[in-house]
Amino acid sequence: MGNYQIFCPTCQSVFSGYTLSCQCHSLLQTRYSKPLELRPFQGLWRFIDWLPCEKPLDTKAGSITFRSDHLGRELGLTNLIIGFTGYWPERHAYNLTGSFKDLEASPTVARAKENGVNALAIASAGNTARAFAHMANKTGFEVYLIVPESSLSMLWTPEAPTHSVHLIAVKADYYKSIEVTASFCQIKGIFPEGGAKNVARRDGMGTVMLDAATTMKRLPDHYFQAIGSGTGAIGCWEMAERLRIHGWTGKPKLHLSQNKPFVPIYSAWKARRRHILTEDMPQAEQSINQLHAVVLSNRNPPYSVAGGVYDALVDTDGEMYAVTNSEAKQAGKLFESLEGIDLLPAAEVAVASLIQAVEENYINRDDWVLLNVTGGGIKRIGEDFGFHEIKPEITIDDPDCNLEEFFS
Ligand SMILES: *Cc1c(COP(=O)(O)O)cnc(C)c1O
Ligand SMILES: [Zn+2]
Secondary structure, three states, rough: OOOEEOOOOOOOOOOOOOOOOOOOOOOEEEEEEOOOOOOOOOOOHHHHHHOOOOOOOOOOOOEEEEEHHHHHHHHHEEEEEEOOOOOOOOHHHEEOEEHHHHHHHHHHHHHHOOOOOOOEEEEOOHHHHHHHHHHHHHHHOOEEEEEHHHHHHHOEEEEEOOOOEEEEEEEHHHHHHHHHHHHHHHHHHHHHHHHHHOOHHHHHHHHHHHHHHHHOOOOOOOEEEEEEEEEEHHHHHHHHHHHHHOOOOOOOEEEEEEEEOOHHHHHHHHHHOOOOOHHHHHOOOHHHHHHOHHOOOOOOOOOOOOOOHHHHHHOOOOOEEEEEEHHHHHHHHHHHHHOOOEEEEHHHHHHHHHHHHHHOOOOOOOOEEEEEEEEEEEEHHHHHHOOOEEHHHHHHHOOOOHHHHHHO
């Protein structure tokens, strides 16, 4: 592969292929040899120089960037910039599963195919599985999606599901689904997609920063996003650093938010701890069941790992926010009434965190603020395509049972 290297920022080892980890357990990163040059492709493929794959696939996934006049005026911000990844045809946003998980699925499948990987297994709280299911339908690439049973309502595609999609439901939360996925991969000899460790996932999500920066012709002063794992936020932070290496000025401060009552990263960061303790997520299961934005429910996020969320927050002097369900819903209503598009719950959490930041005077009125609106336009997807339900092939009642029997 000519245009990039995968390297470990801690021990400097260099890797190739679909490598997910280093012996020293740091997050691997990509290093691109060429400066960023926009290519004449659609969506995020314009940034293929800075994606770990060589050939674009036939997808239109990609974020759009626009200045928010309405919400900006409401909040008294002159330079509120929205990075939107969802479905909004009038603004040329065609993410057909409605979230920025489309940004990771496209380059991940391209990277896998180019490295001779024919199938991937993916643990998901919902939106990631939907994005990969859509990619599988479009490209014939096989995916095994392992999701909590409670997330099944999120498992639809904008077209009829094909034989390339295999859905496995687990009667447990996202955390358990990740464990089941690890066993599944071992038993079946299928590649794990890798989550935060997958550089294609992070760089794909990082294109939100590239689209915003190339539109604004500068880096933002502030970056707002709701996080479960923080993978997208790490991706955007890494992209901002790449741009800085290439002479762009500015350094976006990360403002990351979680949904109360499940806020492990918020709690650990407020105590300035590199490690998440069980006390940061009391009664985890019940808390997760109460969440408006259930995709933000990761119990084991890449927080303390070198190059992870903690390091990103330290590096940018970042801020964490905790948002209640009602604050999120109110913020979502406000956004829809002002900007004219419905949001996914997690994106509502991000909008609510921006409102908190303005109330706390954390930002100046003329600062350049990038609000990552990570999902929306679901109503329009329903109108234009309909929701085609994916049915589970297997349901696992007890995730601690002998999975060999299930999978062999
Ligand atoms: C996954 C997801 C998030 C959280 O992203 P991470 O940075 O990976 O934690 C936010 N919003 C939406 C809509 C998502 O699907
Ligand atoms: Zn290493």
